[in-house]
Amino acid sequence: MAERLTAREAIAALTDGFTELPAPAGDTDGDGPLGWTGYADSRARAAARTGERESVVHGTATVGGHPCVLLSFEFGFLGGSLGQRTGDRLEAAYEEAIARRLPLVSLVATGGSRMQEGMIALTQLQRVARASARLRAAGPAQLAVLRDPTTGGGWATLGAGADVILAVPGAQIGFAGSRVRPPGADPAAYTAEGQLAAGSVDAVVAPGELPAVVGRWLGLLTRGDTPPSPAPVPAALAATDPPETGWDAVLRARAADRPRAGSYLDAYFDARLPLSGDRCGGTDPGLLCGFGVREGRAVAYVAQCGTATRPAGYRTAARVIRLADRLGVPVLTLVDTPGAANDAEAERAGAGAAIADAFAAVAAARVPVTTLVIGEGGSGGALALAAPDNTHVTPDSYFSVIAPELAAAILKRSPVRVRETADQLRLRPQDLVELGVARSVAGPRADGRRA
Incomplete structure (x- = not known):
């Protein structure tokens, strides 16, 4: 007691x-x-x-x-x-x-x-x-x-x-x-x-x-701006040239030693405090949410950690984005997921409704939302947390309508054609900028300082 x-x-x-x-x-x-x-x-x-x-x-x-x-x-x-x-x-x-x-x-x-x-x-x-x-x-x-x-x-x-x-x-x-x-x-x-x-x-x-x-x-x-200005785009933590092929982009994003969300948040913020849980009985350890201070400004963050995001994660993200919107605090989202969790438990927990709620929270936000794709951008499970007009990508990331292996399966292609499919999907960082899906490929800080 x-x-x-x-x-x-x-x-x-x-x-x-x-x-x-x-x-x-x-x-x-x-x-x-x-x-x-x-x-x-x-x-x-x-x-x-x-x-x-x-x-x-x-x-x-x-x-x-x-x-x-x-x-x-x-x-x-x-x-x-x-x-x-x-x-x-x-x-x-x-x-x-x-x-x-x-x-x-x-x-x-x-x-x-x-x-x-x-x-x-x-x-x-x-x-x-x-x-x-x-x-x-x-x-x-x-x-x-x-x-x-x-x-x-x-x-x-x-x-x-x-x-x-x-x-x-x-x-x-x-x-x-x-x-x-x-x-x-x-x-x-x-x-x-x-x-x-x-x-x-x-x-x-x-x-x-x-x-x-x-x-x-x-x-x-109590540190929100009026009106709030966008959160700066984090610097890329892995200094790499753009990938040559679509499959190269996928392999880079899936590399075990690639910088993850925790490293990006540590480099970006001077201090941060976490928020946890969807208030509906669930948590998602693969999603980091909260508020942080960067150079004296408050910024809310929602960061995927490379796992399949669960319904509780999307509901938590929507809660944090709406709170930031009410308080006039800009939002930073870090996208890194192979996709939304699609197991039976996720379906019973309302995966579709939770993803829809995250889409709605981002779409309705009056404060600016800044997104950096830092790894895998897998389908709607990633897009739900991406800013429609302010998404950026790192050189070791990709964003795709679906993973190339699954795209090949849907198109009834042989597994040997997965690499070809990855190229056709145009999922490389430079492809995403050319297509207008992303605004830029983030680079490292030229002066070597933190993100």
Whole structure:
């Protein structure tokens, strides 16, 4: 079990400074909207024990020097549950973020809706969802830090609805709290680590590292340009002449020692933070996504790692591209895949819909998208992440309607004609530029500096 801090201890551990906002008028007296016998006494005991009048503390803060609106749950106050007056404070925090055009940071620790207020408590989730939608429409980012526990409606709104979701190790996280789960449910599924594996959390961060990580995220999420300029094209990391034949291009792109996405990202960025998971139960280890800093500018990235991209990868990519678009941050995509995963599991996971969503995210982006093909460009699985008017290629890459072996099979050609087919497909980097599919063949930096 993760260490349980009070609301104010969590604030003090994270922030450089915090100014509490006044509580909205009308804090509950008496036994509440249902007339629940003893509710007033329960609230009074919770207040005496915690020093708080409600389960949420809200105000303005700075983290790593970056301003934000911050709210923190007090689990000691009736299990951090959400009631009507909790909803008042949560809505006030969102409205403050809208008015100040600041990101909202939520330190969540809640058991869910407050039983003593019944449906009135449950409808606070709708209030939070509306406030969150208004903030999203206004532009500022939402970042959640999931503490122990984060369950019920608090997880399904403030937590899972955030743009960036961090969790502390060992925290209990799940829609179902420990007292309402099915008998025999796997407890690992309800942990920070389990939610990370399932694609519902971006990172598990040790408490001592949270100030630095949250501060870096706030810096990245508020660094968009107006209007944003395109991300520079990365330099090619392998200095090679253009391939002579189509098959030569294929062999180069498939070479085991060719530079991969990780090397390109390390060369391109001064610092970067990852985003992980499709929020639908899946992750794709063959796709790297996140935000990075290059020469003081924020750039979002989506990078294929040379494997067949899975549906979860395309959904994660679409999520990151849409977030960058909302924040005014340019996007860099690195294309390197033999194609989309086409096994039965991928089909059951919605491969077609996921690829369509990635195409749509790129097509609808108002921020500029820059693409560099760094290896294999296999069919629609690669094209889904390629900018229609700003795609570039490296000398050790190719882009094709389909792999030449499969093209030969579709055309009912003998395997001995695969090389001939590769030439006919005109998939070499220089062919792609001549055809207008790519704008340039990227070269190495002439001064020998990083990409």
